[in-house]
Amino acid sequence: MRLVKKIFYCLILVPPVCIVLYCFLHYPENTVDIKYKGRSSPHNSPGYELWSLREQYPHISYKKKENIASQLASNDCSCEEQRSLFSNFLRRDSVTDLELVFDAAERQEVKQRREKEYQRFRERTRSSADALLFAKANSPLEYPIQGVEVRPLKTILIPGLKLQAEPQQRFEVNLTATLGTFDVAAEVDEVTIEGEGAMHMSLSSSQLDNLNRQLQFVTYSNTVFNPNTADTVLFKTDGHQAAFTIKIRHPIIPKLYNVKSQSGYNISALVTIATKTFLRYDKLRELISSVRKYYPNVTIVIADDSDKPQKIEGDFIEQYFMPFKKGWFAGRNLAVSQVRTKYLLWVDDDFIFAADTKLEKMVDILEKTTLDIVGGSVREVTTYSATFLHKLSVEAGREGGDCLKIHQGYYHAVEGFPNCVVTDAIINFFMARTEKMQQVGFDPHLSRQGHLEFFVDGLGLLHVGSCSDVMIDHASKITLPWTKKTQNEILYQKLRYIQASETDSNLQNKLFYFKNRFKCIRSS
Structure with missing residues (x-):
């Protein structure tokens, strides 16, 4: 009887053990490149400044309003001492040129080393959530501009996705991400879905209402772990494209102090x-x-x-x-x-x-x-x-x-x-x-x-x-x-x-x- 029990337990335990060992030995190793990419970008990117508008509508003249334009950031601060006609009577700004505290022989080397560290700092702290994005006027696409968050390696429904378009034979939208995958939490009749579980997913239908109903069930799953970053999602339809960010981060953990309540403050x-x-x-x-x-x-x-x-x-x-x-x-x-x-x-x-x-x-x-x-x-x-x-x-x-x-x-x-x-x-x-x-x-x-x-x-x-x-x-x-x-x-x-x-x-x-x-x- 004991021998029968042993054989029975072995038959029960051996298959799960084999499965676990197989998964352990053959599970694909997930690797993420987290080295500095060396990508360069303008200082204070995106740098949407007044001068960048000159090439737009060149045939239309304009007159700058100096009292307002002068308040815009120029991104080119000056370290020269400012003087005026009445500088002997008014208090002048004092300027400390910080480069001069270094010897001339080491100044250039320090400057280059500082710039290298600064670029690394920017790579480490820059996020897609910092990008300047515009919702184009009259676009048929509706999408969340900001406020969408997902926990690292978790899944959410993407709110607010919708297509508004004139009657046509077939309607189609596409979603593309870089740090996660798309899927649907439910399937809607007469909607074709391609790329479920992938970084690119396409949805199409001959019925606009069906397609919009399906968009309400679209999910996003974060697949690349980073405790504080963002993914930029591209949302496309025929002739139109939009982009929005999904923040990927842990919730802010509160730090609360347990102080018993009383009248007045217990210093x-x-x-x-x-x-x-x-x-x-x-x-x-x-x-x-x-x-x-x-x-x-x-x-x-x-x-x-x-x-x-x-x-x-x-x-x-x-x-x-x-x-x-x-x-x-x-x-x-x-x-x-x-x-x-x-x-x-x-x-x-x-x-x-x-x-x-x-x-x-x-x-x-x-x-x-x-x-x-x-x-x-x-x-x-x-x-x-x-x-x-x-x-x-x-x-x-x-x-x-x-x-x-x-x-x-x-x-x-x-x-x-x-x-x-x-x-x-x-x-x-x-x-x-x-x-x-x-x-x-x-x-x-x-x-x-x-x-x-x-x-x-x-x-x-x-x-x-x-x-x-x-x-x-x-x-x-x-x-x-x-x-x-x-x-x-x-x-x-x-x-x-x-x-x-x-x-x-x-x-x-x-x-x-x-x-x-x-x-x-x-x-x-």
Whole structure:
């Protein structure tokens, strides 16, 4: 009896095992070419500019409206200093030519290497969804212009496909893709379908209504895995062609913070204070003491790259030690990486909390608006406070690189928050959404100086605001003549101001030139 059971189990198990082994050994290996293709295209493609319209309708004259045409992007920014007849009386733009920070012998090599990296960057980030597409007027084809998405390697129904045409003997449409295949979820009578399960599919019928009904069941299946790209689908009929994109991407995964609801804001549960210190333990202890006066239970994260680190004792304090002189931005990365709350407050180690350092106001605007980061005011003396409001913009500059423009000021006020405005760069006292800070990060090349670089890297990623009614004090930098400096103060002065000023200024410009592909910075 046992022998019969064994034979029975073998007869059941052997065929599936053989099938699995056969599939494993003979299944076609799917390969995808993901190398850099080296495809070149005009800078800021598609470059739909006013000058490109000159060849259209050449027999019709036109008169340019200068006040409007001058606002159009020229994609050829200038780094030359702008002068005017009254330049001696008005403030002029200052221009920093970033190429000049390199020696003449290395300038051309650096420029070529930067351009090569830039082309790779464009290949890596460019998507079909960025292409400029037009829905031609009076086309018989109806199709989705945007908003169609599919998960990688998944299938969807393509919405909105339809043909409108005059009566004829036979109607036909064709669909072509490059990253997926077409099929139909249902079949309609009197419709002929060719190419089901392929990248090109043709549908035809003598009845227009039948064909349109069949188009409602057309599916698209992504077959080439890429977590964030798009496929351009060509939709054709006799004498007409249209194109639309299907985005291929995973859903955005939310990052939610589990904070128990209560009346008012639980600052200890919502906010972590982060700072970077270097040799200035007296200033750091004064900062912590001032924080504890108003927020005794808020966690303080400290990144420390001092030569002889001192342990900072106290509840709700996390101190992380780094190699000596590891750097200002490297320390900011470390501190931010350890924040677990929804928001983080960045402060310098020589700031001092005061009665009007109201973190609740910062939390309130972040909770109620789309801002990602909101700054306050730093009070240098009792009658003076600084907010550092700057607007940033980038002008296209073709092959030579782009121009970074820095303007003082802000865009507009925030409704419901009368002392708050929207801008691009703020002072070094701000509260931010933790995940957005971690997304942008800080360039660890900047060792002792740096601030604007973070906001340049975050341009387009961060929605920035500033509120002048949230203030923090800055420890006085005035040194009395009879006061003897400590060894740490002497070393800090040397490394922070003397050595850093000799190296970091050129380094900052080199980073702007190569990493951000700027050819100059214009500030006003």
